[in-house]
Amino acid sequence: MKNKNFYVIENALLNLGKNKGRNFLQGVMIFAVITTTVIALSIHNTSVAIIGEYKTRFGSEVNIVPETLADNLPDITAEQALLYSQSEYLRDAQVDEVKIGSGAIKLVYYLKSPESLDAFRTEVQDKGLPAGYIVDIDKAGYDRMVMPMEGLKDISLTFLLIVLALGCAIMILLSIISVRERKYEIGVLRAMGMKKQKLAMGLWVEILIITSVCFILSLIAGGLLSQSISDALLAGLMNTATEPVDISVSPQTVLQIFGVAMLFASVAGIISVSKITKYEPIKILMERN
């Protein structure tokens, strides 16, 4: 047996077919908003993920280097280097020696977590690290890799916020125009005894269907566009060559976009409800007739 409210959904589906022009225009606007959201979110999420990875990678790479390239600095022996590598804070006992000029070397260790830097530093100093050596991460390398990504993340976040604000504004405007255009229809349905809630539900179902279709199309279009836009942005941000960043629409991004799409549909729904609540059928019909 059909639910007594099923006709509202049936009618909403019929209306989608009846008002093709208006729905197409509305769909195009929603598609544009969601696609730009997909792009912004994909770039943002990928930037965040890459920054996290870089932070872990470069923040974990800890160097023991001479503070200055002074000749009178005591050498770190191979035994000492090995001793320092035997730490619970390190991923493994690996130590790399890198020549940094004037016969000096840099010892490179790999922390389990960047947060252990201070603890490792204290441990190494307690194990007899000669004065004149510093224990720190490779800040220059870190900055070289992470700063452009931070820039990309900031741009994508700003872009995302603008898209969300504009998207909401567009959806509100579209809803107002749509409800105003359909004022007569609303008046007739109310005069026939249709409840405001059911009318609002019908309009909401319509916008929900349009948004869902746009959501799927936007995922495809956004997924295709994100990579090239990201490449263009990175090319502008990075002076030094770096490895390419793979921008992808992750399941988490899909969920976030779905949330945004539903937010847009809800905004449209709320606007419709608030508009409908103000309309009295007699006033609409008298205006028309």
Add this chain to the structure above:
Amino acid sequence: MSTLALQNVSYQYEGSNKIIFKDISMSFEAGKVYTIVGRSGAGKTTLLNLLAGLDVATAGRIVYDGVSLAETNRNHYRARKAGIVFQGFNLLTNATALDNILLSMHISGIKGVNKKARALDLLKKVGISPEKANRKILKLSGGEQQRIGIARALAHNPELIIADEPTGSLDENTANTILEILASLAHDEGKCVIVVTHSKEVTPIADEIWSIDDGVFTEVSQ
């Protein structure tokens, strides 16, 4: 016992000093056709809007089955109890004739009938063929739209039928058919039919004729 009654009803438009009705009382019974006649602008449509529960009286009560319309769910009243034929038809223009009727049935929550068959039957009764039933309202003539408006008002089998100029856009033959249907609804099916009109052609089917002039109702002897 009256189906619908006006009890000391007064009405004036918001922000206007002009009083449309003042302190009027009258009652409508089941099984009868009432015709309310009057010149244009006399307040006939305003009265219809009040009876249809589309508007609320400034003072007094409109009572249906012992309950004031102002205190009841007027959506429910319009959806289930009253069938309204509007002078301006008020149909959903981008929908088909059939969809208009079906939607009215859905809104009223009518159960236990084959809705499509009933809708087509009602359309046939008012002279709309099944082929035209599937045409969009805008592709139908004014007379056809009026007949669809009548069929829609009857779709949910209401106890009360309120019609504003129901034969205004119809040729003589179709008008007579519609009047026969309205008369039969009252006399054979026990409905209360109230017709608001400026035309005298409706009066032959009326059991009571009322005239409205300057906000005063007077029963006209036949």
